[in-house]
Amino acid sequence: MRKRAQSDSIDGILRDLGEDAPRPIAPEAWFLGGNAENADLLGALLTEALAGHVKNRQAYAPKDPDFLYDEDRNADFAKTSDEMLVSLKDLNDKLKGSIPLSSFRNQSHMYWDITLPGIAGYVAGMLHNQNQAAAEASPVTTAIEYFVGQQLCTMLGYDTDAVPKPWGHITAGGTIANVEAAWAARNLRFQAVALAHTIKTNVDFVDARNLTVKTCDGRRMAISRLSDWELINIAVDDMLDLPHRLESAAGIPEEAIAAALDTFSVQATGLLDFYSKALPKTAAPVVLVPATAHYSWARACGIMGVGLSQMIPIAVDHDGRMSTVALRAALSRFQTEKRPVLMVVAVMGTTTESAVDPLADILDIRDEYRETGLDFVVHADAAWGGYFASILRPATKGPFGATSPLAPMSNYVVRQFEALGEADTITVDPHKAGFIPYPAGALCYRSGIMPGLITVVADIVYHGGDAMTMGACALAGSSPGASSTAVYLSHQAIPPNQMGYGDLLGRCLFNAKRFYAALVTMAKDNDPFVLVPFKPLPAERAGKTSIEIAEQCALIDDQIVGLKNEVLKQKLHDDAALKELFDELGPDLTVFNYAFNFRTAEGINADLNLMNELNTSIFNACSIQKNEKYEVPPQQIFLTAHSFDPRMHGQDFCDHFTARAGATPIAGEKIDYLVSTMQNPWITNTSRGNFIPNLRDILRHIVQNEVATIVHRHGLTPMPKSKS
Ligand SMILES: Cc1ncc(COP(=O)(O)O)c(C=O)c1O
Structure with a gap:
């Protein structure tokens, strides 16, 4: 076990990187905007990134010669330069066919736009140092990586004044961070x-x-x-x-x-x-993950030599969160079988269901099992959800604070995020909810001793002494210094606390709740369709009667859906009961899952296959299935889709959802659903007001068309048109 990176050689730079006093912040300056509203600002930032680099390049050994220009080839130079520009223009023309990521209409995957300082920081870092495999060849970006690693540790709830100090570093993404965490846990256990x-x-x-x-x-x-x-x-x-x-x-x-x-x-x-x-008599070790875990865990178990069959999926409850009953059952079984449990993984926000696992309970369960002789590493896979911790992080050091009234987190989610500081390792991806250009993942260790378990040094990148490269305790070899500078500059403008990212992600949560409210109240009695949210209304969750659920739905329609942001915010401020309802509405974070079912003259469709057909056809109408032209696709809205799978979520889970949708469960059959990810902080606050009603109208129109098509295709009798 070696000491991990922390070097005297970067201390001077680190002192200089210290945080500034809080200052006024205008969120409107953070992104380019769907209509490139901030194009001038981005232009200025990129010009400065280039100018600063040119100045720095020219300042070192200015009397050294230029590279040789062959005067006879001036014409070729001009031609080559022109061709580069033409190729670039051509590339831009081709890229026009991309999904319009930053549009209000893009509700698909868990990425939206990237921050302006993230872009500028990336370009500046890339021009100055594209590879920080060796600290001695990247003294500044190595220090910056260390610095942002500490910032992430603080944001997540680790105490950077603790002994041993926590440690975090930038990775190429969540997969790499998860594999590294598993590697460290395996080495620790033995x-x-x-x-x-x-x-x-x-x-x-x-x-x-x-x-x-x-x-x-x-x-x-x-x-x-x-x-x-x-x-x-x-x-x-x-x-x-x-x-x-x-x-x-x-x-x-x-x-x-x-x-x-x-x-x-x-x-x-x-x-x-x-x-x-x-250990000739010991059984093979296991890794426990929620059944909904990201596939990076299968990769980790394969690479580590633990084996995919030793990756034990723990059943999830009807909220898609790891079941603590199932976890206890698995732990007791492995304790009896004397199988080492390398780690238990809690996902802090799945990118499919937005489910936050019960981390606080998992840590309590570990305490319980420790008393009976079983220990395991607890890893929080907060690849996507980690930045939401900034909603709880005050601008000053110290414990987490209360959420701001405009960052509506449910009590359950707050409790799990408050427990993050006790997890042994945490994956967090700046390139997901940090809105920073790819590739920028990160792994944070509660104890800075732990990365020493995976330290592998190569003489070419480490020449002894304290200045060990950050990459010595990492899975990757070379890594871009630009990822660290992008995170650094983004954090400078948008601090990873309630002033910056907390505000940004609070807006996204607020909008996600408004979007949920708009969609769950969308289908009226005379509509030929129903919408079933994966996350039921609070009244349904509380086991209330169908009349009470309908009353809550009407209240949401009346008190939330049609209101302007300012009016709603005032009401949430004045009305504690409404605020409580709003906080508890919708998914754990900002990914909203829902399925449509249709009605015919006979009533609600009971055939799960037809329901799946409907949701697949809605997805096809709201995504790019085929694009042979370099044109912006004509779709009016972009969603994504996924399935609840009995093999992953369990039959009981799937049957429960199918029954809620009014269909008859089929053993082994998947259930297709739609996914809307709300990673847009402005959607309810545009220059023309709230954009969500537009999306709701677009979706209504698509759903009505697809229902009519299916009813016709299968020779069913349409629901009679209402007279109103
Ligand atoms: C929970 C979780 N962990 C890990 C990952 C992997 O991250 P990456 O794609 O950056 O490798 C993802 C990706 O979506 C994820 O959702």
């Missing part, structure tokens, strides 16, 4: 076994045989007397502290410990050899 094995077999470690260590259930015993199971389950922080204790309490030199782990550890020998030498 560290005590490796050290105990060394103590037993290496005479240089004889003095450590009686070293007392704490088991996770609180007993203190000599390390050489602990069983394999007890060693595997030493609690995370004690496990991390073990090499240090060998040094401080048993007098084993640091280099000898590092050399021993370099020779015998799961990292050194690989899982197969490690198990055959040190």
Whole structure:
């Protein structure tokens, strides 16, 4: 285990990067705008990024020669330059066929526009240093990466004044961060076994045989007397502290410990050899993820040699959140089977259901199981949801504060985000809800000792001393300094706290609730369709009668849907009950799932296959299925779609949703649904007021057409037209 990156050589730069005092902030300056309203500002920023770089380039050794221009080839130079411009113009013409990402009509995936400072920071960083594999070749961007890593740790609730200090770094994305977190968790879980094995077999470690260590259930015993199971389950922080204790309490030199782990550890020998030498009787380790987990976890388990079949999906409840009942059942089973649990993953906002797993409960469950001798790493996969923590983060250091009245988070979600600081590792992607250009993911460690478990240094990028490259404790080799400078500049303009990102994402949450309210009240009694939100109305969640649910729907229509933002905000300020209802409305974060079903003369359609056909055809009408021209697609609105799958979500989950939609469940059948992601802070506050009613009208029109088509195609009798 090596010390991870923290270097004297960047300290001077770090001091200079310190945060500014709070200042007035105009969110209108953060993005280019759907109609490129801020084109001049972006132009000025890009011009400055280039001019600053040109100045810096010219300042170093100005008397050195230029590269050679062949006078005879001036004409070729002019031609080559022209061709570059023509190719660029041609590329722009081709890119015109892209989905209009920043439009109010784009409600599809979890990305919208990128911040202006993010773009400018990226360009400036890219021009100055496109690769920071080695700290000595990228002294400034390495320091900036360290700095933004600390900012992210603070935003997420880690205490950057703690000892050991937390540590975060930029990755190429959430997948890489998740794989790295799994890698670190695997190495951590077997560290005590490796050290105990060394103590037993290496005479240089004889003095450590009686070293007392704490088991996770609180007993203190000599390390050489602990069983394999007890060693595997030493609690995370004690496990991390073990090499240090060998040094401080048993007098084993640091280099000898590092050399021993370099020779015998799961990292050194690989899982197969490690198990055959040190754990011949122990069952294969498992990784526990919610059934809705991102596929990066399958990749992590495959790469780590843990195996996909050891990735255990834990069932989700009807909200799409990990079921704590199912988690407890799995943990008890693995404890009985004496299978090491490497980690439990809580997803803080799935990008499909927007579901936030019950992290606070998972941490409590870990405390419970620790008392019975089972420990595991808790990882929060907040790749998408992590930046929402800024809604709780005050501008000054210290604990999380209350949400602002205009950032309507449900009590449940607040509780889970408040627990983030206790997770051992957190994935957070600036390139998702941080609105920063790709690639910019990040992994944050609660203890800065933990990344030492995965440190691999190459002599070409690390020349000894303290100035270890950030990439030594990372999965990637080379990485763009531009990702760090993009995050840095974006955070300068939009601080990762309630002043900046908290405000930005609070607006998105506010708009997501308004969008939910508009859609759940969209279908009237005389409409030939119904809309079933995956997240039921609070009254339905509370098990109220259908009359009470209809009353709540009417109240939402009356008190929320048609109101101007200012009027609604005033009402939310004055009316505590309405505020409570508004906070609890809709999905955990800003991804809204819903399915349509249709009505005929006989009543609501009961055939799940026909319901799926309807939602697929609506999706086709609201997405690009085929685009052979470089033209902006003619769609009026962009949505995406997904399916609830009995193999992933469970049959009970799927049956429950199907029944809510009025159809008859079919065993094993998927249920198609639509997805609207609200990552647009302005949609209810445009120069022409709230844009959501326009989207609702567009969607209504599409749904009516698709219903008519299906009814006709299948020879059904349409619902009689209402006289009103
Ligand atoms: C919860 C979660 N984790 C991880 C990832 C992977 O992130 P990336 O695409 O940046 O690799 C995603 C991507 O959507 C995600 O939603």
